[in-house]
Amino acid sequence: MKKMKLIVIGNGMAGIRTLEELLKLDPDLYDVTVFGSEPYPNYNRILLSPVLTGEQTIKDIILNDLGWYEANGIRLYLNCRVTQINRARKQVIADDGTVAQYDRLLIATGSNPFILPVPGNDLEGVITFRDIRDVDLMVDAATRLEHATVIGGGLLGLEAANGLASRGMKVSVVHLGPTLLDRQLDAAAAGMLQTSLEMRGLSFLMGRQTDAVLGNEQGRVTGLRFKDGSELDTDLVVMAVGIRPNTELAMQAGIYTDRGIVVNDTLQTYDPRIYAVGECVSHRGIAYGLVAPLFEQAKVAANHLAFHGIGRYSGSSTSTKLKVTGIDVFSAGDFNDDNDTEAITLADPVGGVYKKLVIRDNRLVGACLYGDTVDGAWYFRLIREAKPIAELREHLMFGEGALGDTGHAGEISVAGMPDSAEICGCNGVCKGTIVKAIREQGLFTVDEIKKQTKAASSCGSCTSLVEQLLISCIGGAADIKPKSEKPMCGCTEFTHGQVRKAIKEQHLISIPQALRFLEWRTVDGCASCRPALNYYITSTWPGEAKSDAQSLLVNERVHANIQKDGTYSVVPRMWGGVTSAAELRRIADVADKYHVPMVKVTGGQRIDLLGIKKEDLPKVWKDLDMPSGHAYGKTLRTVKTCVGKEFCRFGTQDSTGMGIALEKELVGMTSPHKVKLAVSGCPRNCAESGIKDIGIIAVDSGWELYVGGNGGIKTEVAQFFAKVQTHDDVLEHCGAFLQLYREEAFYLERTCHYLNRVGLDHAKSRVVDDAQNRAELYARLKFALSFEADPWAERIEKTPARREFEPLHV
Incomplete structure (x- = not known):
């Protein structure tokens, strides 16, 4: 067909x-052609600001790379603008002469930035903030100019x-109205925002109407003149005064x-063969500029x-x-109160x-939040569903978590939301879906x-909610980088750093005491x-x-490790990746006895028994008679090794013996996150030491x-830390670094974060x-390990692994 x-x-x-949704429904229905006026594939326009500040690059914000178009058989014309739609012939014509036929046409031309109709608006140095080209112009200007x-x-x-201020420019903001973000915030919240931004070095000229852009004889911007x-x-x-739907092409086509x-x-x-979505559209008299409505349109189209x-x-x-320069703000509904409404407010400017x-x-008909927006989604549900709030009124200001059910604002309130939220x-x-x-x-x-879901992939303001859902589903297994400026969780306003400091300064030795x-x-x-809390307390006060x-x-x-089918995987420890025939026989016997469905060698040179029932x-563990490999905890996982100089032609040091020594010394060590080490016997780096929390590479004169x-x-990629000569030096430097990480990380x-x-x-x-501080850190680690060590540690000398500081002999 x-x-x-x-x-x-x-x-x-x-x-x-729209294409993504269409491909889900029927990937083989159309031969698709896309015309894009920019030289880039589809990117996240919402994230232009981090590109401007230098936090991200254009590559980081690409949503669909060129490979996606190719994989879906989509013909893509980049840097190619359609200039004419011939409805009679059902074809489009581009500025490079390309002519393409259609059976169905989708117009998604977006919007254009509005340029103030004032004298001088075409001078060199007048730009907008709408696409990557604008960002490039601003980045270039910041390297040459002083005042924006x-x-x-x-x-x-x-x-x-x-973004311009972060690149070193002096920046003034001119605004016609009396308050910032006047469509999103009320006067009180806008005032707090302005104060915060002024503290960051921005200056504001409020209530000013631009009359003209001033320039010099060379046609270059030199200033602004206002109506007063x-x-x-x-x-x-930079003109950022609004957008207008880009309808020119449609109008030309009638x-x-x-x-x-x-x-x-x-x-x-009005032409049934032609659809339109996005900011260029007027639906029931409304043109939407937010992403969420546009994606709703895409699904229907x-x-x-x-x-x-x-x-x-x-x-x-x-x-x-929104997240305005790092500050969370939220608004919904009619948040400007009048004679027919009543307002409940909470203000904490400090x-x-x-x-x-x-x-x-x-x-509830409106909500305006500044700084703490965690309950925004709940307030929006109440507004949208128009539910009576008499029974909620007493707790309304304190969020969904204040309603009981052992919940609290933040983590549990998100976990308690219905699946449809x-x-x-x-x-x-x-x-x-998440x-x-x-x-x-x-x-x-x-x-x-x-x-997988595209949640948190646009403006990023829901990232904290997504993190909370992740933690509520898989707990501490969630791989989340904590933010030093964020509260530890919804249970407290304190950050990780503040909690650690209080535990140390106040000698808090139990969770109830800390709470x-x-x-x-x-x-x-x-x-x-x-x-x-458990980690912070036990690592700060070992022995107590x-x-x-x-x-x-x-x-x-x-x-x-619990698996997705409810069974478990067991990873016995093998010091430095070294095992023996006796251990292998026991593993084989256990695999047969308990009908283990899969026996697999892990990337850390251990053997994983997958599919074991919890009751078994x-x-x-009793039948294996081997230590746990801790392949599940926030602790030392493995020390991966190569064979080193004992067998390898290129080996310069005893990497296996060094790995065994490290693993035996650190076994049972708790840490903020999992820790993996590797020891390579020569710069060829067969143990992949370059991508480990600590990587040790042997050289002729010692260890890097x-x-x-x-x-x-x-x-x-791991960063070079030090070069040392002896086994003892390696142990001390590694131990001291890990103790520093244990004491300071969240x-x-x-370790990379x-x-x-x-x-x-x-x-x-x-x-x-x-050297003195290193010795003290190392001593504190050894003291802590005397209490934290794995119960199997006392059996170390009975295992067939080799002696700690001597070369390996087989």
């Missing part, structure tokens, strides 16, 4: 999301101002437009392009959850928190969730904070504090030490450059 031809004009988020002025105090204007006659010197002008390309509830234009014919778009209820809830006729407004992803993906696909990171002193919001904490069994994951309690675990490697989803923070936060030079100054 011959495929129909579909042409998409516009390679942005709305048009390509942003016209517009909306979200884009503030993000542009912040005052002037402002500036080298760069397609009906009115404040946008007019579409019906199926996203069809795809439904009809696939001839399913059942979807309808009736408009969107919108909320705004703490940076403001909440305003507007009630009409016993129903929307978590990611940008992409319309509900809680149930939870299902985590459980069925074995997801452990927010990045994996982004790839009382820190005035925890919940009686017993939650699945997020209890493991962290005892590990709390109730704060350990089931994996840690049974010494095995005690007997399996590397730290902060990570072989996970995002591979981190729970669930890998810890070093990114504190800097490699800091770790070097404490361990490599300061």
